[in-house]
Amino acid sequence: MVKFIAGRLALAVLIMLGSAILSFSILTLAPGNAAEAILSAERADDPQLAEVESFMERHGLNNSRLIRLSQWLHMLSKGNFGISLRTGEPVAEEFRARFPATFELAASSMALAIIIALPFGVISAVKQNSILDNVIRFVALWGVSMPNFWLGLLLILCFGVILGWFPTYGSGSIVHLILPTITLGTSMTAILMRLQRASMLEVLNENYIRTARAKGLHEVLVIGKHAFKNTLIPVVTIIGMQFAHLLSGVVIVEQVFAWPGIGHFLVDSINARDYPVIQGFVLIIAFFFVLSNLIVDILYAFLDPRIRYGRTQ
Amino acid sequence: MSLLDIVNLNISFATRAGVVQASDEVSFKIRKGEALCLIGESGCGKSIVALGIMRLLPGNARISGKIFFNGRDLLSLHKKAMRKMRGRDIAMIFEQPAGCLNPVLSVGNQIAEAVKIHENCSGKISRQRAVDLMALVGIPCPCKRYSQYPYEFSGGMAQRVMIAMALASHPSLLIADEPTTSLDVTIQAQIIELLKNLVSQFNTSLLLITHDLGVAAQMCDSVVVMYAGGIIEKGRMSDVFKNPGHPYTQALLKAASGKEPASVKGSVPELTRLPDGCRFHPRCELSQDICRKIMPQMKKGVKCHIQKKT
Ligand SMILES: Nc1ncnc2c1ncn2[C@@H]1O[C@H](COP(=O)(O)OP(=O)(O)O)[C@@H](O)[C@H]1O
Ligand code: SF4
Ligand SMILES: [Mg+2]
Numbered sequence: 008m009v010k011f012i013a014g015r016l017a018l019a020v021l022i023m024l025g026s027a028i029l030s031f032s033i034l035t036l037a038p039g040n041a042a043e044a045i046l047s048a049e050r051a052d053d054p055q056l057a058e059v060e061s062f063m064e065r066h067g068l069n070n071s072r073l074i075r076l077s078q079w080l081h082m083l084s085k086g087n088f089g090i091s092l093r094t095g096e097p098v099a100e101e102f103r104a105r106f107p108a109t110f111e112l113a114a115s116s117m118a119l120a121i122i123i124a125l126p127f128g129v130i131s132a133v134k135q136n137s138i139l140d141n142v143i144r145f146v147a148l149w150g151v152s153m154p155n156f157w158l159g160l161l162l163i164l165c166f167g168v169i170l171g172w173f174p175t176y177g178s179g180s181i182v183h184l185i186l187p188t189i190t191l192g193t194s195m196t197a198i199l200m201r202l203q204r205a206s207m208l209e210v211l212n213e214n215y216i217r218t219a220r221a222k223g224l225h226e227v228l229v230i231g232k233h234a235f236k237n238t239l240i241p242v243v244t245i246i247g248m249q250f251a252h253l254l255s256g257v258v259i260v261e262q263v264f265a266w267p268g269i270g271h272f273l274v275d276s277i278n279a280r281d282y283p284v285i286q287g288f289v290l291i292i293a294f295f296f297v298l299s300n301l302i303v304d305i306l307y308a309f310l311d312p313r314i315r316y317g318r319t320q
Numbered sequence: 321m322s323l324l325d326i327v328n329l330n331i332s333f334a335t336r337a338g339v340v341q342a343s344d345e346v347s348f349k350i351r352k353g354e355a356l357c358l359i360g361e362s363g364c365g366k367s368i369v370a371l372g373i374m375r376l377l378p379g380n381a382r383i384s385g386k387i388f389f390n391g392r393d394l395l396s397l398h399k400k401a402m403r404k405m406r407g408r409d410i411a412m413i414f415e416q417p418a419g420c421l422n423p424v425l426s427v428g429n430q431i432a433e434a435v436k437i438h439e440n441c442s443g444k445i446s447r448q449r450a451v452d453l454m455a456l457v458g459i460p461c462p463c464k465r466y467s468q469y470p471y472e473f474s475g476g477m478a479q480r481v482m483i484a485m486a487l488a489s490h491p492s493l494l495i496a497d498e499p500t501t502s503l504d505v506t507i508q509a510q511i512i513e514l515l516k517n518l519v520s521q522f523n524t525s526l527l528l529i530t531h532d533l534g535v536a537a538q539m540c541d542s543v544v545v546m547y548a549g550g551i552i553e554k555g556r557m558s559d560v561f562k563n564p565g566h567p568y569t570q571a572l573l574k575a576a577s578g579k580e581p582a583s584v585k586g587s588v589p590e591l592t593r594l595p596d597g598c599r600f601h602p603r604c605e606l607s608q609d610i611c612r613k614i615m616p617q618m619k620k621g622v623k624c625h626i627q628k629k630t
Contacts, residue, residue: 214419220376222434222485223407236424312424312469 008308015304019297026293030286031079035072042068044280045092066092079286088290089283093276098287102269108178109261109268113253115184116192121246124196128203129238133230135208143200150197155256159190159263176265187264191256195249202245206238213237240310247303251296321391322349323525324373324493329385331365331372338592342368344550346385350493355519355526357536357557359572360546361588366529369546370495373527374412375402389493408438411486415498417478421470427481428454428466434488453484458514476507480514487518494519495527500535508532512539533576537561545569548589548599555621565622565629568600598625 042062046054063069067078082089088098131143166186167175173186210216211234219233220226258270265271269288276284308314331343342365350356358366371377373387375394387394389409394402414420422430431450435441441449447466454462457480470478479499486494496515500508512535519526530536536543536557543560545553545568553566564570571584586603589595598616601607606626620629 214414214416215422217376217414218420218482218485219422221374221406221412223403223405223437224433225403233422233425237422310424312426313471 011308011314012305015301019301022297023290023294027080027083027290028076030289030293031076032072034282034285035075042066044278083290088287091276091281091284093279093281093284098283101272101284102288102291105267105269105272108266109254109257109270111184112187112191112260112266112268113250113257115188116195116253117246117250119188119192120195120199120249124199125203125242128200129207129230129235131200131204132207132211144204147197147200150193151201153193155190155194155259156263158193159186159260162186162190163263178266187260187266190263191253191260195253198249199242199245203238203242206241207234210234210237236310240307243306243310244303247299247306251292251299254295255292322388323352323354323390324350324527325386325388326369326373327386327388329369329372329383329387331368331377331381331383333378333380334382335380335592337590340591341549341594342381342591343372346546346549346551348544348551348554350525350527352492353523353525354542355528355540356542356544357528357530357540358544358546359530359533359536361584363588363591364546365549365591366546367497370412370497370527370529373495374406374410376406376412404438407434407486407491408489409491410493410495411489411491412495412497413479413482413486413499415501416475417482417499417502418470418473418475420482421473421478423470426467426469427473428462428468431481431485431488434485438489449488450484453488454481456487457481457484457518458510459484474507475503476511479503479511483511483514483518487522487524490522491524493525493527495529497529498531499528501531508535515539533561533573545572548594549591550599550623551618552600552623553621560621565620565627566600566624567604567606567627571603598623 042059043054046058046062067075070078079089086099088102090096091098091101094101127143131140134140163175163186166172174183175186177183207230211230216229216234219229224233255270257266257268258273260266261268261270262274269292273285273288276288326349327347329343329346330341333340333342344365346365346369348356358369360366368377368381372381372383373389373394375383377383383395385395389405394405397405421427428447428450431453432443432446435446435449435453436443439446439449451462451466454465459465459477459480465473470481473481482499499515500511503511515526516539518524526539528536528540540557543554543557544551545560545566547568553560553564553569560569561573564573568584575583584603589599589602595602595612596615597613598604598607598611601611604611608626610625614625616623616625622629
């Protein structure tokens, strides 16, 4: 088990290094000049050539890519993500200030998805081909095909503008959280529901389910104890992977609901070509991907005794 | 009175290729303490009959007829009453025991569960009973093995676990569906020996489904031979094996004796396209005109127009 986790950790470090280099390279190859974008955003007219030059000089943007990459990696190794070109604050600070809002949104969406998807996925499988199953499958299909921004706008229009039940933007209370949570959580709920159903259908065909029934076990326990635990192995994997996706999917939803999280800030930074912020945020989001995968691997081991006790073939 | 009395059991499946009649007017009895074996080639409906007795058939199955167990018809029991009989009165073990154990629950836990379902005892007692059962079926170091998981058990050991689980409530009937088919030859002999001892120790009736006619002869008092969903011969073991009436039984025994080719010539017909008349006629050396037109009746334990018992 210890060996297993150590191996995963080593892999995680390698992946982080790769993401750092990748996020740096892609950005420096992208068109657009940071100095021009930022200076013109600060004032009404186009900046003078001299101002642009001095801005680039000040922020080391004239150095070659290789030098800038090694400087950045060197800084990263000390836990320093650099300074935002736009706000002049440390990138890590900007992230820390906005992360709780985003996490709140992602976590509540995930909770919504789990609470709805797991039981309905199970019911759908157990009552396969019933009317209920067909309704659940239809709703799930609708949920995966609905784009986030569209669903968000629809919810705002319906429950915000017409009915006036919920505020349409901003944050700070439970009522603010509801519409963004539904927007962000719907596709996740639909994906999980389908997966839980498929996983349950597969497990119900296994021979050990027949054994459980042959013992005289009540059907509720056959499903809830013997089958459910086995269905969790694939489901937990997807939950972990989707959580990181939520953190990135949040970009659009935060934009639609003016939610003051990292997604909102990231979009503004991209418009301003604020390289240190973009690079830093991308790297931190990558970090959450790696972290959630690591947690999945460990959970996996707890769910599946074959992994827990070190037989890994 | 018989412990188990199956009367005209029909089980069919509606499939895209047509109706599959997996059990066609099957009737046989098992007395208390008797061991009966059900033999026949693969796909002739043996497992389906066994699952029918347990009422654990797949969802697309249609079942009719009567299955009397201690005088009560299992097919007319309420779902809940049937569930209470499973494990307590009738238990079942299967082939490929490894896949029959839940991979995420410890082996001991699964045996203790079987104890608990029908006895309503404390966790501590069911645990102790499970350890005792593991010792009874010959699992070494039962205390240590209790908390291990199925992947840590070989096929033979997994089958011992299944037997422990099946015998947890001392059922009066044990159904063993090819319990040794997937195991190594040496392990097969051990499992058969174990089953034989336990069944006689608890005076459990046994319905054994097997390919191994040697094992059948050694363990069972009577025999039922199935072909393409129907019974073609039944009777006392000593009688049938020494003096088989039906040409199919004769061919099976010849194939098993090792002198002739190892299997019966020809192949089992598709259950959706059964031949008219005697179902065995396309493969039968004795077949005549009547065989192709009219289905023979069961007489003195043999279902054949030509070969008859005296
Ligand atoms: N769920 C099912 N749907 C349709 N046909 C089935 C189903 N289960 C079993 N059968 C058919 O029933 C017949 C008998 O199967 P089985 O009892 O498993 O044979 P065996 O004698 O080898 O144990 C086979 O021909 C099989 O194709
Ligand atoms: S009835 Fe005819 S075909 Fe069928 S087994 Fe007897 S002899 Fe053979
Ligand atoms: Mg079978």
